[in-house]
């Protein structure tokens with residue numbers, strides 16, 4: 001029987017298998033940020049251990065950092081201490097750190113691919129669930145907990161039970177103004193937030209093949225929101241073209257050798273998946289979420305499902321969720337006024353997202369009375385925004401750029417949406433309080449965010 | 465890590481589905497650099513109002529319910545990979561979380577911190593909720609060696625899954641790093657052929 005893409009990469013990284021237990025898997029690349037790593041470094045110190053393979057770990061502070069005045073010391077002492085702890089740990093354990101002020105600093109899932117650290121065929125982990133982003137390159141990439149961060153630092157390995165495999169096919173083509181974000185929100189709304197729990201997903205089909213690398217990252221990034229361990233896409237010419245020439249990509253003869261191997265990384269025609277699902281890409285509309293988990297999404301011009309249409313056991317949770325959001329079952333939300341717009345995060349904070357947003361707002365004006373946070377995913381994205389003159393279009397339309405970081409995606413810094421306010425956000429989670437206590441998040445694509453930013457309302461981007 | 469064998473305890477019911485990690489430990493508490501103290505902020509936004517006063521209607525503030533077992537609705541622990549969620553659950557004093565479904569990462573994190581996630585059927589779960597509402601002194605017994613959970617009110621027992629590696633770790637109080645480091649020669653052999 002043939003092997004899946006997942007099987008090929010997994011099997012190539014097995015160090016040993018524990019009898020009736022997890023597999024000891026070798027990790028090629030480890031990313032680390034300030035929030036989930038301090039206790040792991042403490043653990044090493046307590047055991048008197050060094051980092052086993054320091055060249056395979058890269059650090060960047062991103063969660064806790066302000067998006068204004070990054071050249072000044074972080075005002076919040078607790079955040080400052082956490083970021084400083086990352087710096088101290090990098091020094092003590094001799095690790096590469098792209099700290100605040102470094103031209104390579106940014107959200108760890110944005111800078112890994114940008115610098116060619118993320119490559120096809122790799123196993124990649126980080127103490128962050130959206131590590132699934134890197135699966136876009138045809139890698140096994142997944143989030144781990146802090147105990148596991150300590151394992152990787154100590155041994156460059158982790159213990160993992162082998163997940164089941166699922167393939168999700170998107171046949172046909174996406175309609176105009178329907179983005180990778182819409183594709184992902186649609187999929188999660190169909191499968192629910194627990195629908196892929198226990199599985200590692202491979203995305204396939206014409207609509208996936210047609211996506212750019214950045215769009216593929218958006219899709220893989222959101223895998224975790226339907227419970228999947230991770231998501232991946234077989235590498236192809238789009239992937240190779242993206243990786244070629246980046247700083248840490250293989251060069252010359254090493255490139256040729258890597259490329260020959262990467263070309264073998266696809267599921268065999270007779271490979272069996274534990275589960276297979278097919279969607280028609282043409283069915284997908286611009287999406288928006290109306291509830292408090294990413295599975296509560298609908299077409300932007302649709303109506304919120306009635307209570308009756310919800311599974312009886314889930315009705316109380318469903319009603320509480322709508323109450324938190326200030327919405328009623330059965331209503332339309334298109335045209336409702338919003339208060340905040342957030343463009344950014346490891347889901348939609350890359351250059352193509354800014355290009356799309358800028359193209360949509362070009363020649364228009366920011367709506368009065370709304371606050372718009374435009375937060376590039378990294379300093380490299382910020383530089384590119386300026387190089388392409390996108391900043392000028394944004395300024396002319398009344399917007400300003402902030403400095404890179406996770407920002408309002410999880411609101412650990414000052415970028416918090418006040419209680420009761422509505423935010424159209426390009427990030428990945430609309431949980432209660434995610435963007436600040438009491439904040440109401442509507443997840444959507446950069447185009448829907450742009451339409452909201454110039455109209456002040458939930459607006460179908462196709463009507464602009 | 466502490467050894468886990470058998471536990472009989474009253475339990476705290478949380479009949480809410482899809483309790484995500486942002487609810488278990490809100491992001492603003494993730495700034496700590498040690499593992500201690502997270503138990504105080506377990507379910508912080510449900511437990512305390514803005515002024516920091518206890519919200520009396522939330523179950524952790526209700527003295528009727530106590531015990532080392534948390535019984536929660538379906539799909540407990542979805543959302544982020546933050547281990548802080550497991551530290552908060554462990555730090556509060558829970559040794560077992562019972563639900564009909566757990567998010568993967570939470571399950572792994574819980575096991576790594578000596579908290580045993582026990583998956584039961586929907587029916588078993590619904591029974592526990594009904595019984596504890598009628599009588600808060602209802603207890604469950606979790607036997608890790610036998611991999612069973614017993615509802616001591618109805619006398620019903622169910623078995624639960626746990627891989628034998630993790631089970632041995634918990635029974636003996638071992639941890640994964642000890643195991644991984646014992647395989648150093650195998651790691652180097654893998655590197656040599658890669």
Ligand code: SF4
Nearest residue numbers: 130345346406409410
């Ligand atoms: S942008 Fe959001 S989801 Fe991505 S790493 Fe930062 S906090 Fe996590």
